[in-house]
Amino acid sequence: MARGGQGLARVAVVVRAGAAPLWWGGVLAAGVGVLPPGITGRRIGVMAGAVLFIVAAAVVPLVRRKRYTALARAAVRAGKHDVLQDRGVTVRNWRRGHRWWLLSAFVAALGGAFAVPAAGGLLLAGCGAGLRLKAAWLGRLERAEDALLWVRVDWLAADGGRPVGKAVGSYRSTGIAAGDAAPGGARRRTAALV
Template structure:
């Protein structure tokens, strides 16, 4: 980066990056899994899957929340020469770095259907939903603080794409209009021209 600036990725975008693939792979695996009678039978498999879905949503949505709160509280203002990463680049980087884990999760969810139909897929979908809820929680924090949260891209890469991992020492903040993603990491909607 020129003049000492750092590459910054949006925290909420990185958190949200895994939500859609986990959700859709989980739904697909559960849909295929429900076709297999399995050891426990479909009814027990779906009931177990529903319980796993709820637990996964709660655990993933609340995981490391204290760490996020501490990092948000100590966020420093981004420097003039920091480079803000586009939403699409952050999402692509996270998904590329985790593609094998996503594939293994999907295969494990499919394989588990032979024992407990649909449960593995519902667990994976619950993890995706939990990530979406965590990103929404971060979005509410960003609106309350009237500032978007960013993490250094090199720290993110060093910690395997975890925006609240050990390598991440602090967040940076910008105004609410910075970047191309809305609070919470969703695409920024542009007003239609009249």
């Protein structure tokens, strides 16, 4: 980076990056997982899966929420030489770094269907829904503060892609129109005004 600038990735985009693979992998695993009768039977498996989905979707958004809030409150303004990473690059990097974990989770959900049909897939889908809800919460936090939250790319890489890991010392902030992602990490619907 020129003149001491840092590469920065959006916090909400990093959180949201795992939501779609977990959701769609979970839906696929649950759909295929309904086919074998399993040890418990389909009805019990689907009911257990529904409970796991609800619990995961409720718990995942709450995990490390205090740490996110503390880092957001202490965020410092990004410097003019900092480089804002595109949304697509952040998503691609996170998914590439976690592809084996995502594949292992999908295979485990499929394998678990022979014991409890569809439950593992619904658990994965619940985790994906929970990440989406956490990203939406971050979006509300960003709107309330009127600032987007960013994390240094090198800290993110050092901590396995976790935006609230031990290597993350602080967040940076920019104006609400910076970057190519809206508050919460979704794609911007309209071009930002300069």
